[in-house]
Amino acid sequence: MLSRLLGPEYRRKRLAAKAPSGPLRAYLSHVLADRGSDYRQVEYLALDLETTGLQPGKDHILSVGAVLVRGTRIDLSTARHVLVRTKRSIPEASAVIHQITDDRAAQGRPIEEVMPWLLEQLAGRVMIAHHAKVEIGFLTAACRSLYGSEVLFTAVDTQAVALRAFRRRNQEVAARELRLHALRQRYGLPRYPAHDALSDALAAAELFLAQAAHRDSGKGMALKEFLL
Amino acid sequence: MEIELQEIRDFLVRHPPFDHLPEAELARLPKALSIRYFRRGTDFPPHDADQAYLYVIRSGAVEMRDDGGDLVNKLGEGDLCMVPCNPGVTFSGKAVEDTLAYLLPCADLRRIQADHADFNEHFEQSVGQRLRKALDRLKESPPGAETLMTLTVGELVGDRVVHVAPSVSIQEAAKVMSEERVSSVLVMEGEALLGMVTLRDLRSRCLAVGLPFDRPVAEIMTRDLHRIQRTTPAFQALLDMTRLNVHHLPVCDEECPVGVLTTTDLVRHQSANAVYMVGDIYKSKDVEALTQISVRIPELQVHLVATGATAEHVGQAVTSVTDALTKRLLELAEAKLGLPPVPYAWIAAGSQARREQTSYGDQDNALLISDEFRPEHDSYFAELARFVCDGLNACGYYYCPGDVMATNPQWRQPLATWKHYFSTWIESPEPKAVMLSSVFFDMRSVAGDHQLLADLQSHYLGISATNKIFLAYMVANSLKHRPPLGFFRNFVLIRGGDHAKTFDLKHRGVVPVVDIARVLVLSEGLDEIGTVARIQRAATTYAVSKDMAANLVDAFEFIATLRVRHQVGRIRAGQEADNYIHPEELSPLERSHLKDAFRLIGEMQETLANRYQSGRFG
Numbered sequence: 001m002l003s004r005l006l007g008p009e010y011r012r013k014r015l016a017a018k019a020p021s022g023p024l025r026a027y028l029s030h031v032l033a034d035r036g037s038d039y040r041q042v043e044y045l046a047l048d049l050e051t052t053g054l055q056p057g058k059d060h061i062l063s064v065g066a067v068l069v070r071g072t073r074i075d076l077s078t079a080r081h082v083l084v085r086t087k088r089s090i091p092e093a094s095a096v097i098h099q100i101t102d103d104r105a106a107q108g109r110p111i112e113e114v115m116p117w118l119l120e121q122l123a124g125r126v127m128i129a130h131h132a133k134v135e136i137g138f139l140t141a142a143c144r145s146l147y148g149s150e151v152l153f154t155a156v157d158t159q160a161v162a163l164r165a166f167r168r169r170n171q172e173v174a175a176r177e178l179r180l181h182a183l184r185q186r187y188g189l190p191r192y193p194a195h196d197a198l199s200d201a202l203a204a205a206e207l208f209l210a211q212a213a214h215r216d217s218g219k220g221m222a223l224k225e226f227l228l
Numbered sequence: 229m230e231i232e233l234q235e236i237r238d239f240l241v242r243h244p245p246f247d248h249l250p251e252a253e254l255a256r257l258p259k260a261l262s263i264r265y266f267r268r269g270t271d272f273p274p275h276d277a278d279q280a281y282l283y284v285i286r287s288g289a290v291e292m293r294d295d296g297g298d299l300v301n302k303l304g305e306g307d308l309c310m311v312p313c314n315p316g317v318t319f320s321g322k323a324v325e326d327t328l329a330y331l332l333p334c335a336d337l338r339r340i341q342a343d344h345a346d347f348n349e350h351f352e353q354s355v356g357q358r359l360r361k362a363l364d365r366l367k368e369s370p371p372g373a374e375t376l377m378t379l380t381v382g383e384l385v386g387d388r389v390v391h392v393a394p395s396v397s398i399q400e401a402a403k404v405m406s407e408e409r410v411s412s413v414l415v416m417e418g419e420a421l422l423g424m425v426t427l428r429d430l431r432s433r434c435l436a437v438g439l440p441f442d443r444p445v446a447e448i449m450t451r452d453l454h455r456i457q458r459t460t461p462a463f464q465a466l467l468d469m470t471r472l473n474v475h476h477l478p479v480c481d482e483e484c485p486v487g488v489l490t491t492t493d494l495v496r497h498q499s500a501n502a503v504y505m506v507g508d509i510y511k512s513k514d515v516e517a518l519t520q521i522s523v524r525i526p527e528l529q530v531h532l533v534a535t536g537a538t539a540e541h542v543g544q545a546v547t548s549v550t551d552a553l554t555k556r557l558l559e560l561a562e563a564k565l566g567l568p569p570v571p572y573a574w575i576a577a578g579s580q581a582r583r584e585q586t587s588y589g590d591q592d593n594a595l596l597i598s599d600e601f602r603p604e605h606d607s608y609f610a611e612l613a614r615f616v617c618d619g620l621n622a623c624g625y626y627y628c629p630g631d632v633m634a635t636n637p638q639w640r641q642p643l644a645t646w647k648h649y650f651s652t653w654i655e656s657p658e659p660k661a662v663m664l665s666s667v668f669f670d671m672r673s674v675a676g677d678h679q680l681l682a683d684l685q686s687h688y689l690g691i692s693a694t695n696k697i698f699l700a701y702m703v704a705n706s707l708k709h710r711p712p713l714g715f716f717r718n719f720v721l722i723r724g725g726d727h728a729k730t731f732d733l734k735h736r737g738v739v740p741v742v743d744i745a746r747v748l749v750l751s752e753g754l755d756e757i758g759t760v761a762r763i764q765r766a767a768t769t770y771a772v773s774k775d776m777a778a779n780l781v782d783a784f785e786f787i788a789t790l791r792v793r794h795q796v797g798r799i800r801a802g803q804e805a806d807n808y809i810h811p812e813e814l815s816p817l818e819r820s821h822l823k824d825a826f827r828l829i830g831e832m833q834e835t836l837a838n839r840y841q842s843g844r845f846g
Contacts, residue, residue: 073278073331074263079233187265188326190287192235199235202263206328209265213326218270 008032008152015150023116024147030123032154035224039212042223044069044156045121046128046205047135048197052086056137057144060086064114065197066121067205069128072212074205081198082117083108115142122153130180130204132157132228156226158183158207165211183207187214233258236330239286243306244816245350253344262331266290266323273312273321281331283309288327289716291725292319299725302716306816310351313337355824356779362821363786367538381465382458384494385479385487391416394423394446398434401425401445412476412488415449421485423449426476455480456489466494502528502545509552514560515619518553522623525549526799529587533796539788540760543584550580553623554593554616555675561615568612569605571598573676577632581672582742582758586792588805591617591625592632592667594639596680601642609640632667643680650688657701665698666705669746672757685755693753700840702750706743707833709735711826715819718811731822733794734807737787740829741780747836748772759784772832780832783825790818 009032016028033042047066053059061084068078085108118139129135132155143151162183166173176182180203181191187210192199208226215221236258240246246254262281266272272290273283290303292311295318302324303309311317313334341348349358391414392401405413405427412426425445433439433448456465456477465477475491505521505528512518525546532542558574578592579585593616595609613634621627634640641649650668653661669688673681692698712720712731719727731737745759748766756762760781767777794813795805814822 072264072276076233076236076261076263077259079259188288189265189328198233206263206265209263210267210326210328213265213267213270 008035008154012152015152019149020147022147023119024143024149024151027119027123028152032152033124033126033223035154035222035227037223038220039216039223039226040071040220042071042126043124044126044128044205044208046074046201046208047122048129048200048204049135049138050197051134051138054134056134056141059138060084061111061114061138061142062086063108063197064118065199065201066118067198067201068121068125069205069208072209074202074209079198079202081196082114084114085110111142112146115139115146119151125154126223126227127153127155128158128204128208129155130158130200130207132160155228156208157228158204158211160228161208161211161226165215180204180207184210187211236261239306240284240330242816243284244820245347247816248346248350249340249344253340257332257340260332260336264329264331266327266329268323268326270323271320272323272327273309277312277331280312280334282313282334282337284330284332285309286328286330288323288329289325290321290327291324292321294319299713299723301714302721302725304717350820355827356775356782359779359782359786359821359824359828362817362824363782363789366786366789367536379462380458381456381460381462381479381489382486384462385489387486389414389485389487391485392445393417394449395444397442398430398439398445398448399441402430402441410488411490411492413445414478414485414488415445416485419484421453421455421478421480422446423451424453424476424478424488425449428475453478457481458486462494465489469494501531502548505549506552509549509556512556515557515622518556518619519622519624522549522553525624526587526795526805529792529805530796530799533793537792538785539584539586539792540785542586542792543579543582543788546585546587547580547583550585550625551576551674553620557616557619558612558675560619561612564615565608565611569608570600570602571677571680572596572609573673573678573680574616574634575681576672576674577667578670580674581670583672584738584742584759584788586795586805587799588795588807589625590628591620592628593617593620593634594632594668594671595634595641596646596673596684597640597642598677598680599642599644606637606640610635610637613640630667643683646684647687650684651691654688654692654695654698657698659705662698662701662705665702666743666746669750670742670757689750689753689755692750696840699747699751702743702747703836703840706740706747707837709739709743710833711736711740711829714823714826715811715814720811730808730810732807733787733791733809737822737825737829738784738791740833741784741787744780744829744832744836776828776832776835779828783828786821786825790822 012028012032016025019025019028045066046069047064049061050063051059051061063084064080064082066080068075085106127135136153136155139153140151143149158180159178162178163173180200184203184207187207189206189210192203212221212226215225237254240257241254246257249257264274266274266288273281285303285305285307287305290309291299292301292303292309294300300319309321311319341351349361390404390408390410392404394415394417401413405411412424414421415423415425423446425448429448429450434441439448454468454472454474454477456468456479458479458481469475469477469491477489478485479487479489505524508521509518512521528545528549529542532545554574554576562568573596575594575596576592577594579589580592595613597605597609617627617633617635627633632639653665671681710723712722712728714721716727719729720731722728742759745762745766748771749756749762752766752769752771754762754765756765763772763777763780766772767774772780790809791807794809798805811819
């Protein structure tokens with residue numbers, strides 16, 4: 001509780017000291033994005049995970065989609081879609097949703113390889129995800145199981161940003177209105193037919209650009225206005 | 229690692245010029261892009277870009293304006309903004325809707341341009357060059373249609389086999405032929421085809437040589453038959469008939485006879501042919517017969533377009549038919565009313581004069597009478613005019629809504645009066661006069677004494693060329709018909725920013741060029757009538773540069789050809805032809821070529837407006 005009061009940078013340093021040497025410590029040794037800086041000067045990693053279920057620690061990551069956002073510009077040269085190999089069989093319900101079957105998952109890369117890459121991508125950057133709880137939960141669980149230690153993220157949750165915008169205007173909001181595709185429609189963003197991790201990461205990145213553009217009067221804003 | 233930006237690739241390939249890129253380049257392209265979002269009201273292109281980019285609008289809308297603040301373009305989904313890649317261009321704009329754009333660094337664009345000539349054409353060629361290519365492609369790709377090249381024999385013959393046994397008498401066979409109203413009969417033994425007897429065989433092998441009618445038909449039949457299959461192309465059958473010099477060919481399905489193809493079947497298919505129609509017109513005895521021929525004019529246009537005809541070909545063919553109808557109506561009128569008391573010329577005005585008619589249009593005409601005319605002669609000419617104009621209306625050339633017809637006494641006058649009209653119009657141009665001038669400067673003598681019109685023309689050409697104020701009024705009048713700026717989504721974007729649901733191919737495409745061409749020849753005192761001929765002739769003077777002239781001709785042909793094709797589409801769908809095309813009927817490529825054509829026409833209008841300072845006379 002005390003550490004929360006002392007701020008994220010303090011917590012980051014403490015966690016870095018505890019983490020075993022390796023990918024997690026490398027990640028934690030990067031200074032976190034400054035919450036006070038102009039959001040247009042920050043680098044983000046828009047992220048989406050597809051998983052076998054909703055419980056981190058019990059369910060597994062099936063695929064990762066990620067793309068870098070440099071300030072107000074999404075850089076598609078950094079777009080990646082990575083399938084994760086899992087030893088357990090994929091529940092039918094999840095295979096139907098993600099179109100990822102046991103066979104496809106078997107072609108993926110082991111989580112032991114994917115996590116170091118992902119942590120490297122996130123180092124010093126801000127995570128963007130829609131309903132970021134899932135991404136944070138699964139990545140935290142993966143760090144515990146792989147490195148036996150805790151992790152810390154700076155994140156923009158586009159769903160939380162939307163919820164705050166509704167509340168600022170004293171508007172009632174139904175859960176379905178907070179879905180990624182419903183929110184995109186509000187901002188005139190195109191409909192993407194595909195629903196893989198990469199297109200959802202991209203969809204969240206575009207939604208963030210739209211949300212920021214509509215809040216920003218043109219003079220810029222502090223990053224913390226958008227953070228969880 | 230797997231890259232899945234298929235959605236972005238699919239978006240790009242739907243929009244020119246990206247559709248010209250090979251698959252490998254297309255697959256790489258999304259990785260070179262960035263994405264940005266522009267809230268409504270923000271400047272576009274943005275001032276804070278880290279480098280120069282080409283912008284591809286993914287969703288939303290952007291308005292581009294020139295230095296003077298005039299709207300030059302409105303960009304929607306799939307449109308490109310090249311401004312940052314062209315340092316000389318200073319257009320600026322604003323997002324008028326929330327806009328998502330794909331950004332391609334100008335450096336990457338140049339690399340792709342260097343590697344792919346087809347793609348590069350979109351950027352490197354001048355507007356004129358692009359349009360010329362588009363026109364060539366248009367000519368090479370007639371909208372597919374049933375021609376003898378594409379039809380098969382099976383589609384031309386009915387499923388009726390008229391046959392007799394070899395043992396029946398010649399007379400019996402002839403009886404079967406006349407009952408069945410056919411010009412040939414197959415001779416069959418059960419399923420087997422033994423031979424064929426035609427009317428020609430009856431004449432030359434029986435009647436002419438005195439063979440008794442009761443002999444078996446087998447004695448006069450042709451035995452070595454050239455058979456064709458149902459699936460044989462009709463064109464091949466025509467070649468076979470020509471080579472063998474026969475008019476009948478048995479048609480089989482494998483071995484089994486299914487009918488006989490005759491030359492008539494082939495000719496009937498091509499009956500909507502201007503030559504046949506004109507021939508039929510001169511044989512017609514009354515207006516009723518003429519109307520039966522004129523109903524085939526839309527069909528004539530369909531056939532011409534199907535075989536790759538451009539607007540110019542259609543114009544020539546349809547006008548030939550109109551001219552023939554007019555001449556025949558005049559002959560019928562003279563037969564009824566007697567010979568004219570004094571010489572006259574029947575004058576076609578407007579598109580008929582320019583030989584630019586399509587199958588859909590009204591009539592514009594006048595009577596130019598010799599100066600020997602006396603008031604008591606008018607009742608004759610009034611009746612003549614009434615007969616011809618009614619006849620033309622019955623043939624589908626509607627009465628002119630502006631009453632520019634020989635039935636109107638004002639346009640049924642002796643030469644001296646016409647000369648006076650022209651002098652007045654030219655020397656004191658007021659709006660009505662200028663409007664009438666633009667109708668009557670396109671005149672052609674269809675029948676009668678052609679010298680009358682030649683005299684009138686030499687009168688007005690002498691005074692019009694030197695009268696700058698008159699020309700300025702003509703230019704100002706021509707600026708009433710401006711081409712659109714382009715297309716925005718499924719709308720036509722009009723100057724000033726308005727949207728229209730349809731593009732009026734005639735008034736916003738064809739007419740502006742017709743007007744320009746008329747001013748060009750008038751300013752030089754030239755007597756050409758056709759729009760293309762006028763522009764080409766003007767290019768030999770200082771009135772217009774050769775390049776601009778060639779571009780204008782291409783723009784005109786492109787729009788006019790789209791127009792005749794659009795009309796054919798309507799005719800085929802069982803609708804009346806019209807001049808209104810919906811943007812959704814146009815492919816992205818056609819839209820982009822039309823935009824080029826609009827730009828060329830607009831530029832020429834500006835040039836003329838500046839030359840004659842027409843702003844003062846509008």
